[in-house]
Amino acid sequence: MTAPALVLGIESSCDELAAAVVRDGSEILASRVREQVDVHAPYGGVVPELASRDHVRGVSAVAEAALAQAGVTPESLSAVAATAGPGLVGSLLVGLSFGKALAFRLGVPFVGVHHLEGHLISAELADARLVPPYVGLVVSGGHTALYRVDSRAARAVLLGQTRDDAVGEAFDKVAKLLGLPYPGGPALSRVAGSGDPAAVAFPRPLAGEPGYDFSYSGLKTAVLREVERRRPLGEQDVADLAASFEAAAIDVLVARARRALRDEGIGRLAVVGGVAANRRLRERMAEAAKADGFLAVFPPREFCTDNAVMVAAAGARMLASGVRHALDLEAFSRRPLGSAVPEPSR
Ligand code: KG4
Numbered sequence: 001m002t003a004p005a006l007v008l009g010i011e012s013s014c015d016e017l018a019a020a021v022v023r024d025g026s027e028i029l030a031s032r033v034r035e036q037v038d039v040h041a042p043y044g045g046v047v048p049e050l051a052s053r054d055h056v057r058g059v060s061a062v063a064e065a066a067l068a069q070a071g072v073t074p075e076s077l078s079a080v081a082a083t084a085g086p087g088l089v090g091s092l093l094v095g096l097s098f099g100k101a102l103a104f105r106l107g108v109p110f111v112g113v114h115h116l117e118g119h120l121i122s123a124e125l126a127d128a129r130l131v132p133p134y135v136g137l138v139v140s141g142g143h144t145a146l147y148r149v150d151s152r153a154a155r156a157v158l159l160g161q162t163r164d165d166a167v168g169e170a171f172d173k174v175a176k177l178l179g180l181p182y183p184g185g186p187a188l189s190r191v192a193g194s195g196d197p198a199a200v201a202f203p204r205p206l207a208g209e210p211g212y213d214f215s216y217s218g219l220k221t222a223v224l225r226e227v228e229r230r231r232p233l234g235e236q237d238v239a240d241l242a243a244s245f246e247a248a249a250i251d252v253l254v255a256r257a258r259r260a261l262r263d264e265g266i267g268r269l270a271v272v273g274g275v276a277a278n279r280r281l282r283e284r285m286a287e288a289a290k291a292d293g294f295l296a297v298f299p300p301r302e303f304c305t306d307n308a309v310m311v312a313a314a315g316a317r318m319l320a321s322g323v324r325h326a327l328d329l330e331a332f333s334r335r336p337l338g339s340a341v342p343e344p345s346r
């Protein structure tokens with residue numbers, strides 16, 4: 001089956017609300033993202049109820065803006081896709097309900113998309129050489145996991161994941177410890193640029209252990225101890241601690257990805273999710289790819305963080321393979337890929 005002509009995608013799983021229009025499964029006609037930095041900045045982290053309330057205020061305007069940018073009317077849409085999970089349920093329900101209501105009104109098919117399938121599809125869209133089998137490293141505020149993708153991203157097999165904090169969460173928490181502005185990950189990465197990554201030899205959690213799991217809470221605690229030891233922190237302390245933390249956090253990601261590729265005998269890697277926007281992760285993984293001879297694909301930065309292009313494109317693929325979801329599809333807060341959104345239900 002061919003991809004449906006025009007799919008509107010909606011993403012609202014956390015603090016970003018996004019809408020996009022994709023033609024024929026891969027051509028991006030519009031992509032809009034409404035961020036909530038100002039809403040959550042006073043609290044130093046995402047407040048779920050405030051996120052969903054802001055989504056309620058913004059959802060129709062963001063969808064309209066995407067349609068206007070694409071130059072298409074709602075009536076010309078072939079289908080609607082929305083993220084069904086994982087994520088904050090209150091946030092998810094806004095985009096999901098809006099998407100279902102629009103599909104109902106237009107009488108077109110609806111599909112609910114797994115957020116992580118969307119992230120992986122961002123990499124597939126970025127480089128046509130990224131075809132299964134490949135290894136997917138998902139690194140975001142909510143996830144740190146390695147998957148093996150044999151056929152479709154939706155059927156990916158989990159190889160390992162974090163036992164505690166996600167790597168993006170660790171970036172955000174360490175940024176807060178260092179007194180950096182919200183959102184922490186990008187701010188930490190910026191100041192790390194003027195620090196010495198070898199200033200403090202932070203632990204590389206689980207480095208000596210077999211397998212593909214991750215752990216970031218111990219690293220975060222090690223940074224806290226060093227912060228307390230050095231207080232009051234000068235500008236150079238902050239830069240050095242940021243650079244040393246970043247080096248440790250990234251080392252583990254690169255080492256685990258290399259191991260998975262080697263053990264699985266696979267030569268292609270996708271690195272996706274918000275932390276894939278990190279410059280030093282991109283550099284270090286590119287060095288490893290050159291040394292070991294694998295293909296490392298990172299989506300363009302704007303499609304690393306949450307967006308709706310990935311939802312529309314993933315939805316288009318599901319629709320092309322005959323998947324439709326009934327309008328009673330529920331949101332889910334947690335579910336690994338592979339046991340993805342129920343399919344098919346027509
Ligand atoms: O994929 P995403 O937008 O949302 C989730 O699904 O979680 O990822 C957001 C996460 C945040 O933790 C943010 O701090 C992190 O990605 N992030 C970064 C960078 N840009 C975003 N972490 C490190 N370096 C960056 N440049």
Ligand code: ZN
Pocket residue numbers: 115119140273274305306
């Ligand atoms: Zn995400």
